[in-house]
Amino acid sequence: MPTVTPPEELAGLLLIHGNGLKSQAVQIAHRQEIIEKWGGIPAGSRVLELGCGQGDCTIAIADCVGDNGTVEAIDPAPPGYGSPYTVHEAQKHISSGPLGPRVTFVHADPLLFLPAEDAVITEPKYDIAILAHCLWYFSSPSVISSTLRRLRAICKRIYIAEWSLSATLPTAQPHVYAVLTQGSLECRKTDTESNVRTVVSPAAIKELAEKAGLKVVSEASVTPREGLLDGKWEVDAVSDKDFVGEVEKNVTNERERAVVFALRDAMLRSLDAAGGRKNVTSMDVWCGVFEKA
Structure with a gap:
């Protein structure tokens, strides 16, 4: 297993605004912990990353694969x-950096x-496909399933990490309610x-993977460390008055609108147990490894 570079050092390779190095290092450390839960990425691996965004996970993957490995990052x-x-x-x-x-x-x-x-695929092109915190950006479950079927043919293994919709810590429960509220809108x-x-x-991801001809090799969970701000970001978004305006604009059925607002109210109520918005943390993360069934 390759030596892992300290997250602060990897964070320094990213384009960071202002004094955001500390929070970015927490994001990198989170990705490194996920990679560890997957069982690691061997040096020399050929990795395909879907949903790379600005490269938070990409930089951690690139650190693992070493000089003889490759990362093809798609977004x-x-x-x-x-x-x-x-x-x-x-x-x-x-x-333009060293990695x-x-x-x-x-x-x-x-x-x-x-x-x-x-x-017709005769041989896998990649050792590993990685989808880390990106499935919720997909347009529908059927698109996720289709993507997994295509990955099955060209990758030996598929690594997935996504928010688990469960919270070990009470301070992370508002994050769960916030994403369910957003999703309902x-x-x-x-x-x-x-x-x-x-x-x-x-559970839904595993079902979609099974329909795509994949089987679970391993599962694990991560309780995010303090300083991972995703939970606060989502809670702030749902708490904002602009969110109320979005609901009123887009949800015309009064019963459906009531469900969205009920979830939002549940999130706001859960902030009491968390000690207020300033104490909100991020929910647990589910990590799964799949291969062709």
Whole structure:
């Protein structure tokens, strides 16, 4: 197993705004813990990463594969997407750094990048496919299933990490309610840039994988460390008055609207047990390894 570089050092290779090095290092450490739960990434591996975004996980993967390994990192986001730096700026910065030669960034829809389901594949092109914190960006469960079927043909193993919709810590329960609230709104919208578009639980992911011809090799969970801000970001988004306006604009059925607002109220109520918004942490993460059944 390759030596893991300290997260603070890897964070320094990313394009970081202001004094964000500390919080970015926590994000990197979180990805390193997920990789460890998967069983690691051997040096020399050929890795395909879907949903790479600005490269939080990409940089940790590139550190693992070593000089003889490769990372092909795919994301459909427009190059100008993102703030304060765009996806293109962030990826270009990684490419120009010391781990850049190991990484190839590709702007593409995964279903257009991957071979068709009926394509004849004689040998896997990649050792590992990685989908880390990206499944909720997919447009539907059926698209996730189709993606997994295509990955099955070209990858020896598939590593998945996603929020588990469960919280070991009471301070993380608001995060669970927040994403369920967002998901209940976003499924009623035809166009969205939300972080939460299709909410799938670990059980649902395993069912989709089974339908795609995959079997579970191992499972594990991660309780995020203090300083991982995803839970606070989602709670802040749902607490904001603009979210109420989005619900009123997009959910016309009064019963459906009542469900969204009931979930939001449950989130706001759960903040009492968490000690307020300032104490909110992030929910647990489910990590699964799959291979062809």
